Amino acid sequence: MVREYAAVVGKIFAVLLLVGSALLLGRRWRLRQPGLGLVVLLLAFSLSGFSLERRHTEIVSVGASETVDDTLLASGNIVRVEGVINGDLLPFGGTVEVRGTVKGDLVSFAKRIVVSGTVEGNIYNCSNSLDLDGQVNHSLYGLMQSLRLNDRGRVGGGIVVGAGDIALEGEVNRSVNIYVGNADVSGSVGRALSMAGDNLTLTNTARVGGNLSARVRHLRNVHIADGATITGTRDVQVRVRENRFTRPTFYFFSAIWLAAFLLVGWLILLLFPGLSRPALTLWAPDGAASGLGLRSWRECRWR
């Protein structure tokens, strides 16, 4: 659903840009009233036609008997959804609890997210922790410090996640691709399990329906219990950090980089001779150049 919105919003902005460009090119009609220009701008950004409902309070709550027919944009310290959201849910806050049903996608930025209800679309998540105790009909994508798919949790699609710690105790219907520090798998993965990171543990109850692929720093960091079921092949490899100086591509791209600098330098010399040649004789009087450079760095950071 988010993609559909993005497509429609993109089209509207494209039309606005085209119309605006045509008006400016014609130069026969101008927005003489500044207020009219502001109204046009506000209309462009209001997106009322997309039925976006916004709620912003300390605690945003959608009660168990409540149904939100639109996409809900909720921001607050606590966002709690116990009812039904017929569109997407876009929560931003400290703690997000989804106990009800979200018919669309869940796109969240929060410190802690707990999903014990149902998300019928995808979950796109960027948070400190995500506890999934309910059901996701499609897939889970995100970056987080900690992901926990509890034994009652179920993901209908796949998982593509980068995280510090991942515990998969529940069921994932499709493949799992994780970039992780520590991964503990004791649940079920319908297809392939692919991981890159530090530690991987598959317990006796773990089940992988496809291939297992792991890229780790040390083989001793992979623990696969005897009772774990892996239907496909096992491919566990140790990642070796290759010295970049031994690769020909390194020298190739360095040469291209150098040639690009030379080309730019030559262009500067051609286009701005006054800027380049005297610079070599007037350069850095009394260390002023380094002082100015440091000042520009500092001011850019402050602003």
Place this chain on the structure above:
Amino acid sequence: MILLAITLVGLPASLMLLMAYLAAIYLAKIWVGAFLGQILLKPAGETTSDWMLGLLLGLLILTVVRFVPYLGTLVHFGVVCVGLGAFAWQLYRVSRPAMTT
């Protein structure tokens, strides 16, 4: 730049400033490389080939130094600072010729 961006009206100006700043950081290396090359080669004239040869030598030195662990990062930081300052100084002088003579 951030303040400009927050005002929404200043967002385009902020983006342009950011682009100019990134371009200046890129150009800083060329500035320092050319200066370094000129110091080392000490060309008699100021022909284009002299300038380019100096630039090549300076950039080669900077590129090699850049790959030295720890030292390379420090040198790169110094190059950017000095180059940015020289660029700003020269822009100032070129834009106000009457004041500099």
